[in-house]
Amino acid sequence: MAPGDPILGLTEKYLADPRSNKVNLGVGVYSDDQGRLPVLKAVQQVEQALVRDQSPRGYLPIDGLPAYTAATQKLLFGAGSAVLEAGRAATVQTIGGSGALRVGADMLKQVLGDKATLAISNPSWGNHHAVFRTAGFKLIDYRYYDAPTRGLDFAGMLEDLGKLEPGTVVLLHACCHNPTGVDLDATQWAQVVALLKERNLLPFVDMAYQGFDKGIDADATAVRLLADSGIENFVVANSYSKSFSLYGERVGALSFVGADRDEAARLRSKIKQTIRANYSSPAAHGAKLVAGVLGSPELRTLWEQELREMRERIHAMRAGFVDKLAALGAPDFGFINQQAGMFSYSGLSKEQVDRLREEHAIYALSSGRICVAALTTGNLDYVARAVAEVCR
Ligand code: PMP
Numbered sequence: 001m002a003p004g005d006p007i008l009g010l011t012e013k014y015l016a017d018p019r020s021n022k023v024n025l026g027v028g029v030y031s032d033d034q035g036r037l038p039v040l041k042a043v044q045q046v047e048q049a050l051v052r053d054q055s056p057r058g059y060l061p062i063d064g065l066p067a068y069t070a071a072t073q074k075l076l077f078g079a080g081s082a083v084l085e086a087g088r089a090a091t092v093q094t095i096g097g098s099g100a101l102r103v104g105a106d107m108l109k110q111v112l113g114d115k116a117t118l119a120i121s122n123p124s125w126g127n128h129h130a131v132f133r134t135a136g137f138k139l140i141d142y143r144y145y146d147a148p149t150r151g152l153d154f155a156g157m158l159e160d161l162g163k164l165e166p167g168t169v170v171l172l173h174a175c176c177h178n179p180t181g182v183d184l185d186a187t188q189w190a191q192v193v194a195l196l197k198e199r200n201l202l203p204f205v206d207m208a209y210q211g212f213d214k215g216i217d218a219d220a221t222a223v224r225l226l227a228d229s230g231i232e233n234f235v236v237a238n239s240y241s242k243s244f245s246l247y248g249e250r251v252g253a254l255s256f257v258g259a260d261r262d263e264a265a266r267l268r269s270k271i272k273q274t275i276r277a278n279y280s281s282p283a284a285h286g287a288k289l290v291a292g293v294l295g296s297p298e299l300r301t302l303w304e305q306e307l308r309e310m311r312e313r314i315h316a317m318r319a320g321f322v323d324k325l326a327a328l329g330a331p332d333f334g335f336i337n338q339q340a341g342m343f344s345y346s347g348l349s350k351e352q353v354d355r356l357r358e359e360h361a362i363y364a365l366s367s368g369r370i371c372v373a374a375l376t377t378g379n380l381d382y383v384a385r386a387v388a389e390v391c392r
Contacts, residue, residue, distance in 0.1 A: 006126070007365065014363045022361035023379045028178070030212075030242055030310055030342060030373040038245045038310070042303040046292030050285075060281050062272045064093020064253070068287040071294035072253045075216060076207070076223050076236055083227045087261035090268035092254050092275065093282045097208045097239025098127060100254035104204065104235050105135035107256075107274045108169060118204075119161065119170045121145075123367070125178045128171060128206070140164070145180045150335040150347055152182050158195060166200035174236075175219040176209035176341020179369040183213070183340045186221050193225045203234040211243045211307045212314065213340040232259040240290050242342070243307055249286025310373075314342065317375040324384035330391050342373040352390040360386035 010026040032038045063069065069091040076091075077083050094100040109116045118137045120128055121144035133139060142164075143156030161170065172192070177183055184192065196203050203226055210219045217224075226234045233256070240251040256271060258264040275281070293299045318336050325333045336344050348356070348368040356362040362383055364370045375383060 010363055010365065013357075017361055017363075019361040021382060022363070023374070023383055024363045025370040025372075025374050025383070026363045026365050027371050027374055028342065029247060029371075030245065030314070031376070033313060033376045033378070035374075035376050035378065037247070038306075040245055040293075040303060040306045042293045042299045042306060043244060043246065043289050045299060045302075046289050046296075049292065050288060057284065060093070060284050060287070062092075062275050062281050063268065064282050065284065065287040065291055067291040067295055068093055069253060071291055072238065073255065075210065075294070076220060076238060076255060077227055078217065078220070078224060081224075081227055083257055088257050088259070088264050090256045090258065090264045090271060092268070092271050093287055094237075094252040094254050094275075095279065095282060096241055096250040097206065097237055097252040098131065099250065099282075100237035100239070100252045101128070101131045101206065102135065103271060103274050103278065104237055104254050104256075105132050105137060106278070107271050108202075108204075108235075109136045110274070111270070112167070112169075115167060117165070117168045119164055119168050119201075121157075121171070121173065121177070123179060124171070124173070125206075132171075137169070140168070142170075144177075145182055145345065147347075150182070150345060151338065152184065152188070154184070154188055158191065161192065161195055161201065162199060164199060164201055167202060169202045169204050169235075170196060172203060172205050172222060174205050174207035174210070174222045175214075176212050176343070178208070178341070179343050179365070179367060180345040181336075181339030181341055181343045181372075182345070184222075186225075189222050189225050193222070193229050193231070196226075197229055197231050203231065205234065205236045206238075207236060208239040209242055209341050210238065211304075212311050212342065215311075216304070216307070227257070232263075233257060240286070244290055244293070244303070245310075246286050246289060249289065250283060251286035251290055314373050317372050317380065318344075320377075320380050321372065321375060321384055324381060325388055328384060328388035330384075330388040333387075336372070342371050344370050344372050346370045346387075348387070348390070355390045356386055359390075362386050 014024045118132045122141035142160035146153035236255040241247045256267040346368045350366045
């Protein structure tokens with residue numbers, strides 16, 4: 001038996017728990033204030049049109065639906081981006097953000113051979129390690145999370161990145177770092193990008209939460225700075241699972257940036273070869289939904305509004321949680337307002353997490369990671385009281 005996935009295992013325990021007041025903060029999905037996974041109105045409209053039209057279900061090209069990859073490039077790099085004007089980016093549709101990471105890892109491993117090494121933030125999303133290790137990469141941690149401040153160890157991060165061998169692939173979370181919620185600001189990103197360039201490192205940006213913290217453009221700061229940096233090669237994996245609430249439709253993309261149009265064409269051919277040997281071509285439905293929304297000015301405006309509502313709800317839950325904990329006399333949780341996205345490294349110990357589950361039916365990861373996007377006005381008070389109690 002292979003070991004079970006710790007996050008999915010926790011959800012199984014939660015589902016089997018008979019207590020009616022149970023709360024699952026272990027998940028990695030956004031829920032609305034009623035605790036449901038939203039179905040975005042913009043997406044519904046495209047879907048209704050697809051059902052009406054009943055177009056044939058042929059295969060997509062190996063690199064995906066052209067309208068989808070073109071719209072994706074504009075979201076990542078910004079409309080009118082110099083990288084796009086120069087034809088430097090090769091973007092392909094993938095099976096979610098995870099598929100983008102895996103196809104990117106496989107392709108790079110083929111090119112880099114025995115030298116393939118990935119530097120990864122400590123900590124990072126567990127599947128990052130699994131994907132790159134399985135693709136044959138050697139992994140090295142770089143310092144990232146600073147436990148005493150529940151913030152960023154920026155000096156440690158720069159020091160560790162500065163010691164990497166040229167050519168090392170550096171995995172960077174564009175925004176809403178999973179699992180900590182701790183992000184770099186624009187000034188820090190500029191410093192990191194300068195260092196990556198100086199040390200000849202290969203940036204691989206994972207952007208699974210664009211629009212979940214500050215907005216579509218601000219959350220893409222890392223990508224935009226890389227595009228303007230003069231660095232010839234970098235990679236972006238992105239996902240629409242969260243930003244379109246389309247988790248099960250598996251919508252993601254992989255973009256390789258080359259020095260020029262010719263290199264981008266060579267990169268595209270390599271990525272297509274990797275995809276062909278993996279799963280031949282991607283699934284059509286989710287890509288049609290995203291392309292339909294992004295391709296219509298009205299639906300795009302509606303989506304941006306729905307995305308804004310999601311991030312504002314997360315901000316409100318963070319603030320409400322911090323305020324309630326302060327009112328209950330708990331230790332200071334103000335750092336939760338500085339952290340971004342769906343997750344927070346709460347600083348709760350494994351023992352406190354165990355007590356939350358056993359005594360209060362509140363489920364969180366043993367690392368102390370909680371999903372603040374699973375808090376609602378209905379459960380906020382209950383969760384804050386329970387957290388205050390286990391901190392006493
Ligand atoms: N990267 C990060 C940092 C993530 O948190 C996730 C989703 N949990 C992904 C990639 C993968 O996204 P998808 O579900 O689209 O495969």
